[in-house]
Amino acid sequence: MELHIILIFMIFAAIMAVEIKDLISSVIALSAAGLGLCLAFLILKAPNLAITQLVVEILCVIVLIRGTINKDLPLVKDGRWLFNTIATLFSLAVLLLFSYLALKELPNFGAPLMRVSQEYISTGLEKTGSPNLVTAVALNFRGYDALAEAAIIFTAIIGTLAIARKIGKKDEE
Amino acid sequence: MSLYFLCFILFCVGLYSVLRKRNIIKIIIGLGIMEYAVNLFLILVGYRMHGRAPIFAKDQEILNMVDPLPQAMVLTTIVIGLAVTIIAVSLAIRIYEKYGTFDITKIRSLKG
Incomplete structure (x- = not known):
């Protein structure tokens, strides 16, 4: 149950990181998703991975902030914005449908x-x-x-x- | 099963960012999100219910252990993900120095 909560938190943090306009806020939202991943590793009984993920996450945030500091972000919406977004979302929905059919064939969670x-x-x-x-x-x-x-x-x-x-x-x- | 599907939704959020965004930093962030999702999926597949961490202790008997093999492989993958991010950010910084923008539709000229 707590894994579901952490995964939903990670999805929300990822959507914020993708959709927020300010670049530094976006990087910070990405690091929130990474810390959620670190917690999920701890719950899944992988302490080595949790430690490594924490260190790598901090390094990653430092590198990304170095890349994005003092840089502007021009937001342009061109004419085909709606069509492109709808096409992308449709293809992702098809991908999710096929993944749902495929993931059912895997062994159950907890019995590898x-x-x-x-x-x-x-x-x-x-x-x-x-x-x-x-x-x-x-x-x-x-x-x-x-x-x-x-x-x-x-x-x-x-x-x-x-x-x-x-x-x-x-x-x- | 529902955990696997949530993990795949996380992957799709990153894929949407890579496909649809026009800022290079957003594309790098999308790559990072996809990497998180794949790492988490491999660890989820190797989890055994009521298992213990794969570390032996002297004074206690451990019956159930989670799978140590995906953990060892994902340890490699996390560090490689850091290397990929660093190379991508250094490329983005060079592009910003040359063109003055992160917008991928503005980066058109091939003249050296």
Whole structure:
């Protein structure tokens, strides 16, 4: 029940973040949705994720505020605004209808298929020696994923430096 | 089931923002909302009713645990989402320096 309340709160915060006009208020509404996600992780028994989400959320807000501070937002409604909005909402409604049909086929909430994970849970402690199974899976059983994640972060830092730096080396002749 | 559907509605709010808004910052915010929805959906699928957090303790017997595998994968996804946001914001800042606006319909010229 409390998960429903948190999810509805997150949907309202997301709609506010999308529809509000002021950019900084919009970023703050997005961070409210992120903190709701952090609470939902805590209720779903994922404390590692809740901590990570909190830190990432704060960093994300800092970066977005750096991007949006002192910037104006011209709001223009052109002639086909109504048609475009109606078309977008209609396609989203079709998507929601098909998702409703598809989500019924999933296993029920609270009864997951745990074929691989049962092995991890029963033998994870003696195989890896880590009482926290999430770190055991992330760093030992699926260590290559953590390696690829480090590679992605490295690529992202290189990309950000390449985009955000000023003019590079000036050749003086 | 209703939780899955609410999660998908959250995803659709982000998708609406990406499709319909003309401000680059709003598009980045929509990407962030979609990322939240996908992360939450993966964790919801792995939840077991009356389960405990997947951490062993010495002095107590733990029978039911939630699925640790999606949690480990989503841990990766959250950090990648931060990297995506940072790259998108740096691109938006460069576009603002060059064109003086965030409006995507005004960014037309390809001249260097």
